[in-house]
Amino acid sequence: MVEPTSFLFFFTLHLSLITVVISAKFTIVNQCNYTVWPASYNTSGSAPLATTGFVLQSGENSTVTAPANWNGRFWGRTLCTTDSASGNFSCVTGDCGSGKIACGGRSGSPPVTLAEFSINSFNNQDFYDVSLVDGYNVPMDVIPLSNSGKCKSTGCPTDLNAVCPTELKVTENGIVVACQGPCAAFNLQFFCCVGNHSTPETCEPSVYAQIFKKACPQAYSYAYDDNSSTFTCAATDYQIVFCPASNNARIIGSRWEYSCW
Numbered sequence: 001m002v003e004p005t006s007f008l009f010f011f012t013l014h015l016s017l018i019t020v021v022i023s024a025k026f027t028i029v030n031q032c033n034y035t036v037w038p039a040s041y042n043t044s045g046s047a048p049l050a051t052t053g054f055v056l057q058s059g060e061n062s063t064v065t066a067p068a069n070w071n072g073r074f075w076g077r078t079l080c081t082t083d084s085a086s087g088n089f090s091c092v093t094g095d096c097g098s099g100k101i102a103c104g105g106r107s108g109s110p111p112v113t114l115a116e117f118s119i120n121s122f123n124n125q126d127f128y129d130v131s132l133v134d135g136y137n138v139p140m141d142v143i144p145l146s147n148s149g150k151c152k153s154t155g156c157p158t159d160l161n162a163v164c165p166t167e168l169k170v171t172e173n174g175i176v177v178a179c180q181g182p183c184a185a186f187n188l189q190f191f192c193c194v195g196n197h198s199t200p201e202t203c204e205p206s207v208y209a210q211i212f213k214k215a216c217p218q219a220y221s222y223a224y225d226d227n228s229s230t231f232t233c234a235a236t237d238y239q240i241v242f243c244p245a246s247n248n249a250r251i252i253g254s255r256w257e258y259s260c261w
């Protein structure tokens with residue numbers, strides 16, 4: 001038989017969990033006219049998401065709920081195949097080397113467009129950005145679903161592969177499938193913002209970073225691009241959209257769409 005006091009204790013504990021634990025829901029949408037294999041990676045000691053990799057055919061979407069205080073990132077993999085002899089799964093861009101659709105704690109190999117999140121972080125704010133520092137493979141937007149008006153969408157909806165400088169192009173069968181970041185391409189302190197160029201004062205946006213910035217003004221184009229590229233929002237859910245229609249980013253749903261316990 002359950003003691004009334006322990007029942008009360010259980011009930012209040014449960015209530016306090018409801019008020020403290022604010023988790024974010026991510027709906028990943030593939031608006032590309034090709035298949036994308038999204039993947040996620042947990043950082044800063046936070047737990048992995050329930051799924052670390054899956055397939056989205058053109059037009060499909062999928063929702064995953066992040067644990068409270070989740071830190072991590074999402075990216076898209078393209079041109080993936082399963083080797084018929086070995087059963088090994090691999091992708092031309094964004095491959096995580098797991099040999100399976102799930103990345104299971106492995107990050108994507110650059111160049112990849114990254115959507116980075118720090119949920120319920122400093123001052124209970126979410127911090128999010130889309131980064132081209134590790135290069136670019138697919139157009140991507142992050143759309144907070146808050147209806148408060150303060151939370152801004154960010155992303156790189158432009159086809160950067162189309163304007164990628166020749167020396168940064170990654171091609172497959174003659175088609176540009178990704179655009180390298182200058183750090184990965186040249187491995188120089190100046191481009192990587194390390195060594196002699198490791199501070200905000202000595203790390204300047206390179207000519208390549210400026211090309212990225214011009215194409216996608218909201219996205220990180222180099223390591224210290226924080227001022228124009230980091231966004232904050234409190235207590236909301238997000239859409240991550242591959243190939244957003246650049247001039248009509250869709251905002252669907254409302255702020256309080258949390259899953260209920």
Ligand SMILES: *[C@@H]1O[C@H](CO)[C@@H](O)[C@H](O)[C@H]1NC(C)=O
Nearest residue numbers: 031032033034035058159243
């Ligand atoms: C996808 O769209 C692009 C640009 O409109 C077009 O060039 C390409 O042929 C389309 N691919 C498919 C598989 O429909």
Ligand SMILES: *[C@@H]1O[C@H](CO)[C@@H](O)[C@H](O)[C@H]1NC(C)=O
Nearest residue numbers: 042043044045046047048105
């Ligand atoms: C991601 O989560 C796993 C499992 O909890 C953990 O072992 C790993 O350290 C985390 N990764 C990072 C970079 O924090």
Ligand SMILES: *[C@@H]1O[C@H](CO)[C@@H](O)[C@H](O)[C@H]1NC(C)=O
Nearest residue numbers: 027029059060061062239252
């Ligand atoms: C996700 O897919 C479902 C089923 O096709 C659709 O009803 C829904 O509108 C889609 N959501 C988004 C955000 O695209």
Ligand SMILES: *[C@@H]1O[C@H](CO)[C@@H](O)[C@H](O)[C@H]1NC(C)=O
Nearest residue numbers: 086088089090095097098099
């Ligand atoms: C499987 O593919 C990965 C790339 O994702 C590669 O690194 C690995 O060597 C492959 N393994 C086998 C057994 O072919």
Ligand SMILES: *[C@@H]1O[C@H](CO)[C@@H](O)[C@H](O)[C@H]1NC(C)=O
Nearest residue numbers: 187188189190194195196197
């Ligand atoms: C860093 O700066 C020092 C002092 O100016 C210079 O001697 C050195 O060559 C620089 N290193 C690189 C990798 O540019």
Ligand SMILES: *[C@@H]1O[C@H](CO)[C@@H](O)[C@H](O)[C@H]1NC(C)=O
Nearest residue numbers: 200201203224225226227228
């Ligand atoms: C970013 O903004 C801060 C505060 O407004 C300013 O001090 C800093 O110089 C800016 N950094 C860059 C790289 O523009």
